[in-house]
Amino acid sequence: MAESNHGTGGLKFDKKKIGWPNELNIFIALIIIILIFEALGQSLPYMKDQSFLFDTRDRFDSIFNEARLRIIILQVSIIGIIALGVTQVIISGGIDLSSGPLVGASAMIVMSFAQTELVNGGPNPKAVFGEWAFDLPVLIPVIIALAFGALIGAINGSLIAFTRIPPFIATLGMFLICRGIAQAWTRGKPVSFPTEGYAALGSGMMPVYWFIGLAILFHFVLKYTLYGKHTYAIGSNEDAARMSGINVQRHKVMVYMVASMLAAFAAVILSSKNLTAQSGMGIFYELYAIAMAVIGGVSLTGGRGSIIGTVLGAMVFGVIQSGFTYIKLDAYYQLMAMGAIIIGAVVLDKVRQERAALRT
Amino acid sequence: MTDIILETKGLTKHYGGVHALSDADFVLHKGEHVAIMGDNGAGKSTFVRQITGVEQRTSGTIRFDGKEVNFSGPIRAREAGIETVFQTLALADDLNVPDNLFLGREITMCNWLGPFRLLNYRAMRQATLEGLERTAVKIPNINNTIQNMSGGQRQCVAIARTATFPSKLTIMDEPTAALGVQETEQVENIIRTLKKAGDPLILISHNMRQVMDLVDRIVVFRRGRIVANLNRDETDGQDVVAYITGAKTGAEYEGAA
Ligand SMILES: Nc1ncnc2c1ncn2[C@@H]1O[C@H](COP(=O)(O)OP(=O)(O)OP(=O)(O)O)[C@@H](O)[C@H]1O
Ligand SMILES: [Mg+2]
Numbered sequence: 001m002a003e004s005n006h007g008t009g010g011l012k013f014d015k016k017k018i019g020w021p022n023e024l025n026i027f028i029a030l031i032i033i034i035l036i037f038e039a040l041g042q043s044l045p046y047m048k049d050q051s052f053l054f055d056t057r058d059r060f061d062s063i064f065n066e067a068r069l070r071i072i073i074l075q076v077s078i079i080g081i082i083a084l085g086v087t088q089v090i091i092s093g094g095i096d097l098s099s100g101p102l103v104g105a106s107a108m109i110v111m112s113f114a115q116t117e118l119v120n121g122g123p124n125p126k127a128v129f130g131e132w133a134f135d136l137p138v139l140i141p142v143i144i145a146l147a148f149g150a151l152i153g154a155i156n157g158s159l160i161a162f163t164r165i166p167p168f169i170a171t172l173g174m175f176l177i178c179r180g181i182a183q184a185w186t187r188g189k190p191v192s193f194p195t196e197g198y199a200a201l202g203s204g205m206m207p208v209y210w211f212i213g214l215a216i217l218f219h220f221v222l223k224y225t226l227y228g229k230h231t232y233a234i235g236s237n238e239d240a241a242r243m244s245g246i247n248v249q250r251h252k253v254m255v256y257m258v259a260s261m262l263a264a265f266a267a268v269i270l271s272s273k274n275l276t277a278q279s280g281m282g283i284f285y286e287l288y289a290i291a292m293a294v295i296g297g298v299s300l301t302g303g304r305g306s307i308i309g310t311v312l313g314a315m316v317f318g319v320i321q322s323g324f325t326y327i328k329l330d331a332y333y334q335l336m337a338m339g340a341i342i343i344g345a346v347v348l349d350k351v352r353q354e355r356a357a358l359r360t
Numbered sequence: 361m362t363d364i365i366l367e368t369k370g371l372t373k374h375y376g377g378v379h380a381l382s383d384a385d386f387v388l389h390k391g392e393h394v395a396i397m398g399d400n401g402a403g404k405s406t407f408v409r410q411i412t413g414v415e416q417r418t419s420g421t422i423r424f425d426g427k428e429v430n431f432s433g434p435i436r437a438r439e440a441g442i443e444t445v446f447q448t449l450a451l452a453d454d455l456n457v458p459d460n461l462f463l464g465r466e467i468t469m470c471n472w473l474g475p476f477r478l479l480n481y482r483a484m485r486q487a488t489l490e491g492l493e494r495t496a497v498k499i500p501n502i503n504n505t506i507q508n509m510s511g512g513q514r515q516c517v518a519i520a521r522t523a524t525f526p527s528k529l530t531i532m533d534e535p536t537a538a539l540g541v542q543e544t545e546q547v548e549n550i551i552r553t554l555k556k557a558g559d560p561l562i563l564i565s566h567n568m569r570q571v572m573d574l575v576d577r578i579v580v581f582r583r584g585r586i587v588a589n590l591n592r593d594e595t596d597g598q599d600v601v602a603y604i605t606g607a608k609t610g611a612e613y614e615g616a617a
Contacts (some may be wrong), residue, residue, distance in 0.1 A: 233459075
């Protein structure tokens with residue numbers, strides 16, 4: 001539609017001037033970070049001219065170091081699934097700190113419904129329940145995971161929507177509760193030996209496929225459905241959303257339910273991949289998921305961000321993590337550097353906000 | 361009595377100890393354009409908030425379109441046919457023009473999907489362009505987010521929203537307060553369009569010229585009370601100002617009917 005001369009006060013609108021999406025910036029940042037690690041690999045004395053992402057063994061089938069790429073996306077995809085849910089929570093103007101411990105609790109509970117009866121001919125040494133819980137069809141543990149996630153999310157959402165407790169506090173409480181559940185479930189003992197069907201859910205590259213599939217689904221949901229539009233609207237201006245007739249309370253409950261269901265599903269994939277569940281699973285996942293979203297341009301003040309951004313943010317996160325290992329940075333320093341990067345991303349968001357505010 | 365669209369009796373609102381609105385008796389006839397004037401803090405916006413269900417009144421009754429009404433929220437008022445431009449613009453900054461126009465009443469497809477039903481962007485965009493066309497509001501790019509617009513453009517969006525949907529009563533709370541000359545003219549044209557269409561309007565404004573130009577009747581609020589009810593043709597700016605400032609009191613005031 002040609003409306004470029006529909007100007008208020010004679011202002012002209014230049015169509016070419018728009019359309020520089022924030023996602024492109026993150027993509028460029030991703031490339032720059034990769035190049036930095038490449039350069040470090042070439043220049044650090046102890047690195048012996050290794051390459052970060054490219055193949056150094058002069059094979060002809062691929063220019064990339066596939067093993068490392070594979071590790072990066074595998075590492076990223078399980079937390080990435082959580083980050084998809086966290087993205088919509090943050091867009092709605094909230095925050096969810098409970099997702100990491102929820103992964104632990106869900107993994108413990110769900111694995112108990114996914115155990116085999118016989119291990120190497122003998123009875124399962126890690127059995128949690130009696131006979132009835134052995135060799136159940138894979139759908140049952142998955143449904144239990146989603147139901148448990150929905151329950152936790154409904155509690156989070158209801159606390160936030162109806163009692164107006166700040167999301168930070170409500171989900172922090174749930175953080176402790178979930179970690180408690182995870183530890184109480186078997187008094188700290190791991191739960192292992194899943195059925196073949198369950199083990200298949202997260203084997204090989206399956207976590208990556210789940211992540212990509214869910215990312216596409218939620219990209220669509222946020223962009224093209226009523227649910228998505230209202231999520232943005234609430235995060236952008238909650239009063240306006242309410243005045244426009246959106247049932248803000250009900251919507252918030254839904255948003256937190258979806259987030260927790262995704263976290264519980266991530267627990268399924270993680271425990272399936274590891275073939276075991278431990279009460280300490282998912283430590284720091286809530287922060288890493290938030291970091292992926294924030295690095296991906298999701299604004300902590302709500303109303304802004306996208307799934308594409310979060311997926312790119314997850315890639316940046318994975319590349320940085322893997323890059324630290326690649327340049328042999330100690331784990332302690334890795335943690336510190338990660339923290340600095342998260343703070344940096346939030347500061348960047350703040351600067352962006354203020355620049356936007358200045359314009360008006 | 362059948363030509364009365366809105367009538368309030370004894371409408372009162374207290375915020376704790378603040379008597380923001382006391383005993384307001386107000387009548388609006390079909391097709392009539394009424395201005396509400398008064399100093400800052402006189403209770404004008406409070407009056408609107410009670411009618412539209414944004415807040416729950418302390419006491420009093422409201423009759424709208426022949427029935428006594430108790431709106432539990434602005435959405436109920438809108439469903440009943442009251443379109444309101446609130447003084448604090450109810451727009452979502454990160455959404456664009458069509459999204460804001462249709463916020464809370466989106467055109468959707470595949471409605472069996474419940475909350476996950478699909479947005480019909482094309483239809484909303486089309487309706488937005490038509491609505492802007494009808495109200496002669498000019499906005500450079502409707503795909504722009506509200507955040508990137510000037511205060512005047514935002515105001516135009518908020519007003520276009522009320523004018524895009526059919527309604528029985530339109531309420532505008534200081535619609536031109538932040539506007540330049542051109543935008544003010546646009547809004548005044550929208551108001552004239554409403555008048556021609558016979559749609560009733562309550563206009564809150566501090567702009568005497570505008571009020572004298574546009575409306576049939578002026579109701580003056582002072583310190584939470586209605587102190588004057590003047591026909592435009594029988595009054596002048598000085599008279600109205602006298603009531604606003606309290607130089608003249610409501611002695612001659614004989615009820616709004
Ligand atoms: N939520 C509230 N809590 C307490 N007092 C309030 C509240 N809202 C309004 N008031 C008070 O009620 C009085 C009337 O306010 P109102 O907003 O109706 O004024 P107004 O006539 O619209 O003024 P203006 O022309 O500045 O918009 C003011 O004294 C205001 O301070
Ligand atoms: Mg006001």
